[in-house]
Amino acid sequence: MNSIAGLDELLAEATAQLREAATNAESLEQWRIRYLGSHGEVKALMQQLKDLPPAEKPAFGKRINEIKQELTASFKKRKGELTTAGPAGKSAIDMTLPGTPVSIGHKHIITQTIEEIAEIFARMGFEVAYGPEVEDEWHIFDALNMPASHPARDPLDSFYITDSVILRSETSNVQIRVMESKPPPIRIISPGRVYRPDTVDATHSFMFHQIEGLYVDEGVSMADLKTHLDQFCKAYFGHGVATRFRPHFFPFTEPSAEVDISCHICAGDREDCPVCKGSGWIELGGCGMVDPNVLKAVNYDTEKYTGYAFGFGIERMVMRKYNIPDIRILFENDVRFLRQF
Numbered sequence: 001m002n003s004i005a006g007l008d009e010l011l012a013e014a015t016a017q018l019r020e021a022a023t024n025a026e027s028l029e030q031w032r033i034r035y036l037g038s039h040g041e042v043k044a045l046m047q048q049l050k051d052l053p054p055a056e057k058p059a060f061g062k063r064i065n066e067i068k069q070e071l072t073a074s075f076k077k078r079k080g081e082l083t084t085a086g087p088a089g090k091s092a093i094d095m096t097l098p099g100t101p102v103s104i105g106h107k108h109i110i111t112q113t114i115e116e117i118a119e120i121f122a123r124m125g126f127e128v129a130y131g132p133e134v135e136d137e138w139h140i141f142d143a144l145n146m147p148a149s150h151p152a153r154d155p156l157d158s159f160y161i162t163d164s165v166i167l168r169s170e171t172s173n174v175q176i177r178v179m180e181s182k183p184p185p186i187r188i189i190s191p192g193r194v195y196r197p198d199t200v201d202a203t204h205s206f207m208f209h210q211i212e213g214l215y216v217d218e219g220v221s222m223a224d225l226k227t228h229l230d231q232f233c234k235a236y237f238g239h240g241v242a243t244r245f246r247p248h249f250f251p252f253t254e255p256s257a258e259v260d261i262s263c264h265i266c267a268g269d270r271e272d273c274p275v276c277k278g279s280g281w282i283e284l285g286g287c288g289m290v291d292p293n294v295l296k297a298v299n300y301d302t303e304k305y306t307g308y309a310f311g312f313g314i315e316r317m318v319m320r321k322y323n324i325p326d327i328r329i330l331f332e333n334d335v336r337f338l339r340q341f
């Protein structure tokens, strides 16, 4: 085998052997010794070089070096394949390795918050009640002391489906439906979606969630309202939180108030606080004693029964609690955000 053709034959044979016979670490090593070892076939050919006529030496020497390099490269490649594929040449599964974690979803922070609020009020004896999102005028306006002339019925403030069917702008319709269905005592909270024709920005959305509470019984007073809401705020926002009532007006409650909680970011110490703007207080929602006209609308005896009602925006509570600056983040379904809760 002292011609270039003989060299090419060796290359073809060694390459075929590598593919067919070198199927594990052991047979691969045997292959290496046979072709590339210090007494291997490539070496043997190199020793023939000195016996060749001078004219043939350069081409033969060059070719044998190329073959050596090519076989060395093929050997390394084959070794890599066998290491990845495992000892038997099959796909290697290491049963002792920990598995790949499967990421499972969880409830959205809004749902989690509704459940948390419901749980806090359940401890105070409140049940959860639901009602329709598409509602008639009676349940969303008339029965809630908002007669036909009331400004809150302006089409600019509510989505009208027909002249008398409305996409509800608050969850108060549930209060009316529950009171129509049974006599006092009533202790309910009603969470759900509400819709308003607002332009979307950092604090507004055309759809958001509200939670309302209603407590009607003999002798229910403003003191009950203030106590329950204070307890709720401490349970939800933390024990250090203080609450205050500011007089306000709502058509369905009299007297009415807005509820503020103390700023948990700065406690009123920072004039540039982004959350309370230095006032030390954050507006949470509205509340008040149920207007007797509302109780009359559902045929309750207003001489015997009194009640309170309140309503909070759930997004606002979540934004306050977790210091989220923009309501839109809550609806974008970006898992990098959602995963944090």
Ligand SMILES: [Zn+2]
Binding pocket: 263, 264, 265, 266, 267, 268, 269, 270, 273, 274, 275, 276, 277, 278, 279, 280, 281
């Ligand atoms: Zn503040």
